Amino acid sequence: MAPWRSRMGLEEKLPSGIVLTSVEKLAGYMRKNSLWPATFGLACCAIEMMAAGAGRYDLARFGMEVFRASPRQADLMIVAGRVSNKMAPVLRQIYDQMAAPKWVIAMGACASSGGMFNNYAIVQGVDHVVPVDIYLPGCPPRPEMLMDAILKLHDQIYDEKLGPNREKVIKEVELAAMNAVPTHQLKGLLA
Amino acid sequence: MSTYADPYASSRETTEGTVFSVTGGDWDSLVTEIGQAKEERVVVNMGPQHPSTHGVLRLVLELEGETVTEVRCGIGYLHTGIEKNIEFRNWTQATTFVTRMDYLAPLFNEAAYCLGVEKLLGITNDVPEKANVIRVMMMEFNRISSHMVALGTGALELGALSPMIFCFREREKVLDIFEFISGLRMNMAYIRPGGVAQDLPAGTVDKVLATVKDLRHSFKDNEKLLVGNSIWMKRTEGIGYLDLAGATTLGVTGPVIRATGLPLDLRKIQPYSGYENYKFDVVTADTCDVYGRFLIRINELEQSLRIIEQCAEKLKSLEGGPVMVADKKIAWPAQLSIGADGMGNSLNHIREIMGTSMESLIHHFKLVTEGFRVPAGQVYSAIESPRGELGAHVVSDGGTRPYRVHFREPSFNNLQSTSAMCEGSMVADIIGAVASIDPVMGGVDR
Amino acid sequence: MSQDQQGMFGAAGTGDTSGYGGLVRSAASTGSTERPFGGYFDQVTDDLERAYTDFADAIERVVVDRGELTLHIKRERLVEVSLILRDKLKFEMNMGVSGVHYPEDTNRELHAVYHLLSITNNQRIRLEVSVADTDPHIPSLVEVWAGSNWNERETFDMFGIIFDGHPGLTRILMPDDWQGHPQRKDYALGGIGVEYKGAVTPPPSDRRTYK
Numbered sequence: 143m144a145p146w147r148s149r150m151g152l153e154e155k156l157p158s159g160i161v162l163t164s165v166e167k168l169a170g171y172m173r174k175n176s177l178w179p180a181t182f183g184l185a186c187c188a189i190e191m192m193a194a195g196a197g198r199y200d201l202a203r204f205g206m207e208v209f210r211a212s213p214r215q216a217d218l219m220i221v222a223g224r225v226s227n228k229m230a231p232v233l234r235q236i237y238d239q240m241a242a243p244k245w246v247i248a249m250g251a252c253a254s255s256g257g258m259f260n261n262y263a264i265v266q267g268v269d270h271v272v273p274v275d276i277y278l279p280g281c282p283p284r285p286e287m288l289m290d291a292i293l294k295l296h297d298q299i300y301d302e303k304l305g306p307n308r309e310k311v312i313k314e315v316e317l318a319a320m321n322a323v324p325t326h327q328l329k330g331l332l333a
Numbered sequence: 334m335s336t337y338a339d340p341y342a343s344s345r346e347t348t349e350g351t352v353f354s355v356t357g358g359d360w361d362s363l364v365t366e367i368g369q370a371k372e373e374r375v376v377v378n379m380g381p382q383h384p385s386t387h388g389v390l391r392l393v394l395e396l397e398g399e400t401v402t403e404v405r406c407g408i409g410y411l412h413t414g415i416e417k418n419i420e421f422r423n424w425t426q427a428t429t430f431v432t433r434m435d436y437l438a439p440l441f442n443e444a445a446y447c448l449g450v451e452k453l454l455g456i457t458n459d460v461p462e463k464a465n466v467i468r469v470m471m472m473e474f475n476r477i478s479s480h481m482v483a484l485g486t487g488a489l490e491l492g493a494l495s496p497m498i499f500c501f502r503e504r505e506k507v508l509d510i511f512e513f514i515s516g517l518r519m520n521m522a523y524i525r526p527g528g529v530a531q532d533l534p535a536g537t538v539d540k541v542l543a544t545v546k547d548l549r550h551s552f553k554d555n556e557k558l559l560v561g562n563s564i565w566m567k568r569t570e571g572i573g574y575l576d577l578a579g580a581t582t583l584g585v586t587g588p589v590i591r592a593t594g595l596p597l598d599l600r601k602i603q604p605y606s607g608y609e610n611y612k613f614d615v616v617t618a619d620t621c622d623v624y625g626r627f628l629i630r631i632n633e634l635e636q637s638l639r640i641i642e643q644c645a646e647k648l649k650s651l652e653g654g655p656v657m658v659a660d661k662k663i664a665w666p667a668q669l670s671i672g673a674d675g676m677g678n679s680l681n682h683i684r685e686i687m688g689t690s691m692e693s694l695i696h697h698f699k700l701v702t703e704g705f706r707v708p709a710g711q712v713y714s715a716i717e718s719p720r721g722e723l724g725a726h727v728v729s730d731g732g733t734r735p736y737r738v739h740f741r742e743p744s745f746n747n748l749q750s751t752s753a754m755c756e757g758s759m760v761a762d763i764i765g766a767v768a769s770i771d772p773v774m775g776g777v778d779r
Numbered sequence: 780m781s782q783d784q785q786g787m788f789g790a791a792g793t794g795d796t797s798g799y800g801g802l803v804r805s806a807a808s809t810g811s812t813e814r815p816f817g818g819y820f821d822q823v824t825d826d827l828e829r830a831y832t833d834f835a836d837a838i839e840r841v842v843v844d845r846g847e848l849t850l851h852i853k854r855e856r857l858v859e860v861s862l863i864l865r866d867k868l869k870f871e872m873n874m875g876v877s878g879v880h881y882p883e884d885t886n887r888e889l890h891a892v893y894h895l896l897s898i899t900n901n902q903r904i905r906l907e908v909s910v911a912d913t914d915p916h917i918p919s920l921v922e923v924w925a926g927s928n929w930n931e932r933e934t935f936d937m938f939g940i941i942f943d944g945h946p947g948l949t950r951i952l953m954p955d956d957w958q959g960h961p962q963r964k965d966y967a968l969g970g971i972g973v974e975y976k977g978a979v980t981p982p983p984s985d986r987r988t989y990k
Contacts, residue, residue, distance in 0.1 A: 181382070181384050182382060183388075184388070184389055184410075184411060184774075185388075185411055185433070185436055185774075185775050186433060186436035186519055186520055186775065188388070189436060189437065189482065189519065190518075190519065192482075192486075192501065193501060193504070193505065193508075196497070196498055196501030196502065196505075197498050197501060197502045197505070198501075198502065198505045209384070211383070211384040213382075223411070224411065224413055226409070226410060226411055226412050226413065226778075227953075227954060227957075228409050228410050228412065228953065228954045229381060229389060229410040229411070232380065232381050232382060232410070236382050258429070258430070258433075259413050259414065259415070259418060260968075260970035260971065260973070260982050260983065261413075261414045261417065261418055261968050261969050261970050261982075262414055262417075262961055262966075262967070262968065262969030262970075263412050263413055263414035263953075263961070263969075264413055264414070266971060281520065282518075282519055282520065284518065325974060325975070325976075326974055326977070327977075328976045328977065329976060329977045330975070330976030330977060330978070408951060408952070409950075409951055409952040409953060409954070412952040412953065414961060414962075414968075414969075416962060417961060417962050417966075417968060418968070418983070421968060421983040421984050421988075422983060423988075423989075452845055452846070453845065455845070581871045581872055581898070582871075582924055582925045582926060583924075583925050583926040584872050584873055584874060584875065584924060584926030584927075585926070586872075595898070597898060602901050603901065603903075702989070703989040704989065710844050710845055711844075711849075711879075711892075712845050712847060713847060713874075713894050713903070713905065715874075715903075722874065722896075724874055724875075724894065726877045726892060726894065728879055732989075733988075733989045734988075736879075737877075737879045737880075737962075739877035739878070739879075739892075741874050741875045741877070741894065745875075745929065745930075745933075746874075746875065746926055746929070746930070748929075749925075749926055749928060749929050778952055779952075
């Protein structure tokens with residue numbers, strides 16, 4: 143779960159005691175149906191992202207054809223392409239400039255994990271720099287795959303909690319992560 | 334100043350003067366501060382993330398009012414170290430890396446690299462004719478798709494929104510062809526040293542000819558909209574002027590130098606892959622400006638369609654020919670087919686190598702694990718990509734891995750001319766000039 | 780260049796019992812090619828000799844290989860020869876500078892390779908300058924062909940070759956404060972092993988592969 147705090151004040155204005163569930167569903171519905179992506183196209187995946195926004199694979203049917211140039215006006219950052227070490231601080235700066243609520247899709251193998259470029263120049267996964275909500279593999283992922291990722295993100299957004307419920311979920315997730323078996327202790331067939 | 338301390342918005346003194354950061358809503362305070370400064374010059378950073386700079390290009394502009402007095406390009410934001418990565422892979426695997434440099438024209442990258450490797454191997458004349466025809470056809474389709482992105486995004490940056498949709502619509506038709514023939518829309522790694530990865534599926538020629546007819550009809554949409562359009566011409570005529578002397582000393586090739594009137598096209602003057610057998614014209618303009626380059630790209634689309642039609646005619650008579658060089662010690666086993674679990678080696682091939690021919694099995698094994706060895710030496714092979722001369726300087730030390738591969742990318746050299754083109758013009762004209770150079774940052778930074 | 784390749788497999792110290800580790804493969808060193816060179820190479824070399832009297836002193840080697848002409852030049856004469864090539868022999872365009880690092884070639888480790896194109900005569904030639912690691916200076920060609928500017932910056936960034944006389948020799952592809960020159964052979968690829976469920980896939984530089 144992305145760790146930004148929800149300061150939208152909606153839940154503070156309602157008198158305490160009212161169950162937040164229906165408000166959560168309403169807020170989730172509103173947010174997911176007009177998610178505006180920020181232009182963060184870097185390399186080949188950017189071209190597939192543009193193709194997803196163009197005529198054949200139309201992102202406008204989800205209300206997302208306006209790729210906002212200014213991160214202040216965007217809520218979704220689709221990191222499309224390989225992030226080099228020189229670009230990483232810029233990426234973080236753009237992410238910081240986005241206003242909460244904000245989500246990140248790591249599009250493509252290079253954004254998810256460094257992809258085929260395991261070397262000195264590429265950040266091995268954009269989650270070293272920003273918290274990622276959806277990882278989308280592919281080199282490059284087809285526009286339909288990008289839309290699938292966006293729809294999964296929509297479902298995630300729809301189910302997001304607000305206010306004290308959200309704090310509770312964040313605590314639970316953190317606790318689960320703290321108690322989970324570390325990756326290097328997981329054993330599969332090879333060890 | 335701003336009402337709260339924004340970590341990105343305080344002004345600070347540097348060796349170059351005061352640096353202001355604008356965050357929005359504080360324009361009036363910013364103007365007051367600048368007004369108090371002694372100098373009129375403002376340095377603006379059109380940072381790496383910007384909708385109009387064609388990828389991760391950073392432009393540092395020094396402005397006097399709306400006029401640009403200095404332009405400097407900051408690049409390297411997409412540096413991937415592909416050239417160093419290749420030194421740890423074998424000659425065939427390097428194709429998949431090289432394809433991702435200039436991601437709008439992947440087949441050109443592959444072709445330049447494979448032509449270099451073939452030159453080192455000495456098998457340039459042994460590449461079968463069908464492979465050459467397929468290469469030419471795929472490269473010309475790629476030229477069309479690359480120009481579509483150039484025109485679409487260039488128009489989008491200058492404010493015309495419809496050409497973007499038109500161009501991407503046409504591009505999808507070309508990507509359909511790519512998917513049909515090679516399996517992937519982009520970054521296909523289809524051209525391999527010695528030929529192409531696999532043969533054309535049945536029905537290719539008809540599909541190609543139908544697409545050509547369709548494209549020829551739909552290209553008129555863009556032409557009718559932009560060519561001769563007075564708004565478009567006002568924004569592009571006289572902008573980004575670079576004459577022949579400037580272009581040659583800066584090493585600029587492609588549509589930018591053809592806009593000065595010089596018909597420099599490597600497909601004509603130093604043909605490769607059988608380009609001497611095709612009839613097509615080299616498109617030039619003589620206005621040296623953005624409008625001329627735009628017209629060149631539009632007309633090159635028609636020339637590419639002509640070449641593709643000639644390729645399709647040739648392919649009709651080359652049905653069933655080999656697509657890989659005959660020398661089995663180099664030819665990547667190219668018999669692929671769709672099975673129950675996806676694409677893989679065709680069952681016929683497996684039957685042959687497991688059942689009848691021990692040598693084929695050995696070749697297959699050695700080629701996939703070790704790769705072929707290329708005799709020592711160095712070579713420079715250049716082709717005409719949509720942006721200019723794409724050259725591969727391939728150095729071999731006799732081993733299975735490239736010793737050094739350096740790509741002479743046209744976008745890298747063309748982008749140097751931004752300063753020469755833009756200094757003295759308005760800020761809005763920089764966008765047009767950079768769009769007309771059509772840089773692809775993956776190629777610039779590699 | 781004469782490189783001696785020791786062994787057949789890439790990663791050392793992997794318990795290789797095949798015996799192929801003792802293989803020594805030496806690439807034949809290329810001396811100067813004998814005349815006649817063939818094609819337009821004779822004409823170009825003759826024109827250069829005529830126009831530049833110190834030809835024998837400046838040009839260390841002339842190599843014609845795989846249909847391409849390479850002139851190995853001493854670095855002190857690079858600018859003079861380039862001016863003559865540009866003005867008298869009409870090589871108007873410099874396609875770029877390519878650096879190559881040969882660590883075994885003592886005192887000539889860093890090579891800078893220039894590819895020139897003559898549009899008027901439709902000819903291509905290559906100039907190669909070799910310098911030692913301990914003294915990696917080459918005169919800059921920005922005064923001759925302005926387009927060499929960024930290419931020389933890139934070669935400096937990637938190999939550490941310092942171009943004397945360059946108007947602004949700074950890093951261009953790597954971040955400005957990066958240490959080291961990445962494309963040299965002694966610079967590690969920098970990959971990290973991928974760990975999954977107890978097994979580690981080493982980065983490409985450390986795998987057991989054929990050389």
